[in-house]
Amino acid sequence: AQSVTQPDIHITVSEGASLELRCNYSYGATPYLFWYVQSPGQGLQLLLKYFSGDTLVQGIKGFEAEFKRSQSSFNLRKPSVHWSDAAEYFCAVSSGGYQKVTFGTGTKLQVIP
């Protein structure tokens, strides 16, 4: 069965600092991987996805994620965090597209001025 682990429940960063949110997945074959962001004003939004090809994927809002098969990881990064990035971030995995997606428990990001 597929699963996702987000080891950090809560992360606090200063505005302008870099950010890395960790995600580890468990899946036997090549997974489809996703990052979502949920904020009170914007609801749930797809940030980026990986299903094949280049292991470094670019998403919206200046985010990127790197798929590392050897480490079963798909960490989310942003070089400079803005106060508006404060939200909860979910990593997810599926066997194919948006079908039967399994979500991680989420990482809540706090941004301090």
Next chain:
Amino acid sequence: KAGVTQTPRYLIKTRGQQVTLSCSPISGHRSVSWYQQTPGQGLQFLFEYFSETQRNKGNFPGRFSGRQFSNSRSEMNVSTLELGDSALYLCASSLATSGQETQYFGPGTRLLVL
């Protein structure tokens, strides 16, 4: 272009009742997925429809059902409501289901079961 809409936005029901939630996808989108979000279980996949066919279902009891109409609008139904069904129910739409297209979410329906 209008986004994904969900109705109603808020709902209060009592145990044993049934409820129907509606989701209207973005025009032209043929895939609709439903998710349940609770503080205890987090985000969980409910089911996914494409061109009026349920393609996948998550690990939920048979009390949870859904359908998709020819105009791609989708409904989900929960019968014999339990307290644990209190949740935010989200739907999302995409052009297809391969994952190569972007998926867009609605604002959700918040259901409270008393």
